[in-house]
Amino acid sequence: MAKVTREVVERAGVDVDRLLELLIKNASAEITTYYYYTILRFNLIGLAGEGVKEIAETARIEDRNHFEALIPRIYELGGRLPDDMVEFHNISACPPARLPADPTDVDAILKVLVEAERCAVRGYTQICNMTAGKDHRTYDLALAILNEEIEHESWFSEFLGEGPSGHFLRRGETSPFVSKFLR
């Protein structure tokens, strides 16, 4: 634990234990989403599915990156991951992004994907709201992740016909916002 790091965040008025719980729950959401997206991606087949596969893969990899980026901050603040993976799964900040009953229904898969991203957008907005102007490092990290989650939501939303996303697919490397936390 980085003692002074935690102390200054506490002195700024943040309930660090509550913040840690949120960070751990969101880290769980990221790694479980990475797992479930792996299954969703494999089932995105056929004329409609193949078109979505690339963004599903990008979102999958970036969610894993978010997990990796969150962990150092959790330990810096004095938190830790659960020893038990089942417990970790069950405290996720977002419901499991399970394969729909009809795995050939691309729209149903897209709805699972967009719901997962919307849950993440809400979660990181909450963390940004809690830490803005108080815990600069957590805020910077949560904002970086939020930027990527918003893009994921926009991509899937566009495929569902909800309107133009205003975004392009990644060109080259993943995690343009979060990569600075992965070095």
Add this chain to the structure above:
Amino acid sequence: MRRFTVDELARYDGKDGRPAYIAYKGKVYDVSGSFLWRGGRHQALHAAGIDLTAALAGAPHREDLLDRVPVVGVIEQEEET
């Protein structure tokens, strides 16, 4: 529809296997089946068994998410003295 007092609502805190109910704008919702209310807690910030009308104003979601859970009653307003 069942009427809940504030004290009755408090018993539905989602702990130790009890159902998890919350109140919002006069209605009582059963969130026991929601993954996001496991153990009667929501996102480390909110507990079941209480009226969350004021809290939802600061939440990063709208009230329409409550359409996904059943309404099980109404909350009785305390009389002003």
